Amino acid sequence: MNDTVNRLIEVLKNIKDELESVGWYPVNAESTKWWGGAETPDEVVITAILVQQTRWDVVHEVLNRLRKLGLNTLEGIANADPNYLAEVIKGVNYRFTKAQRLVKLARNITMIGGLERLRLRGDVRDFLLNQEGVGRETADSIMLFALNIPTLPISQYTKRVLSRVLGVNPGDDYDSWKETLEGLIPRDLYTYKLVHASVVTIGKKYCLTDNPLCDECPLRGVCLHANSRK
Numbered sequence: 001m002n003d004t005v006n007r008l009i010e011v012l013k014n015i016k017d018e019l020e021s022v023g024w025y026p027v028n029a030e031s032t033k034w035w036g037g038a039e040t041p042d043e044v045v046i047t048a049i050l051v052q053q054t055r056w057d058v059v060h061e062v063l064n065r066l067r068k069l070g071l072n073t074l075e076g077i078a079n080a081d082p083n084y085l086a087e088v089i090k091g092v093n094y095r096f097t098k099a100q101r102l103v104k105l106a107r108n109i110t111m112i113g114g115l116e117r118l119r120l121r122g123d124v125r126d127f128l129l130n131q132e133g134v135g136r137e138t139a140d141s142i143m144l145f146a147l148n149i150p151t152l153p154i155s156q157y158t159k160r161v162l163s164r165v166l167g168v169n170p171g172d173d174y175d176s177w178k179e180t181l182e183g184l185i186p187r188d189l190y191t192y193k194l195v196h197a198s199v200v201t202i203g204k205k206y207c208l209t210d211n212p213l214c215d216e217c218p219l220r221g222v223c224l225h226a227n228s229r230k
């Protein structure tokens with residue numbers, strides 16, 4: 001298994017162009033770039049809430065609107081009126097609930113001294129999980145991309161792509177997946193960012209639920225599922 005994981009990581013490091021063509025490649029460990037054009041830690045937190053049950057292209061448009069209004073920072077959101085924010089984020093699903101939650105989250109983070117302070121706390125994940133609207137995948141995404149803490153978010157793409165590539169399937173439970181994959185993939189900030197960015201890209205473009213496009217997929221050489229079909 002370790003060999004397959006190491007080969008997978010090597011392949012991922014070599015498909016930069018493929019990932020970039022979809023719009024996102026983690027250039028280095030410290031990079032806080034995320035899906036939807038998010039560039040800063042604050043934007044990662046904001047878009048992590050906005051994207052729930054919403055397409056990334058919609059979030060991208062909304063993020064540009066927030067930038068023009070100076071609402072792309074947690075401080076800006078913390079001082080905003082939730083009803084006004086709900087108008088600004090039009091297009092995002094459940095915008096009234098999300099506006100309320102975003103304002104509360106931004107206020108709670110600014111109250112403890114901002115993201116830098118949050119990063120230094122021993123209870124970062126619990127702090128995030130105690131916020132309304134922040135589930136495990138959102139908390140782990142914020143930790144990895146906004147706070148640069150090596151923790152692996154488990155998305156539907158992670159499960160689909162890595163169950164096929166590595167032949168692992170720890171069931172439906174989020175924590176079982178996380179424990180299994182973090183046990184297999186070396187805990188390293190850049191590697192975790194690379195794995196997450198890659199599986200989302202591959203999962204959207206090639207590793208479709210019913211008919212995976214293995215012949216075109218850059219992972220076909222290391223993928224157990226693809227090789228079992230030969």
Ligand code: SF4
Nearest residue numbers: 207212214217223226
């Ligand atoms: S080779 Fe096929 S099964 Fe494997 S990751 Fe790519 S699309 Fe999915």
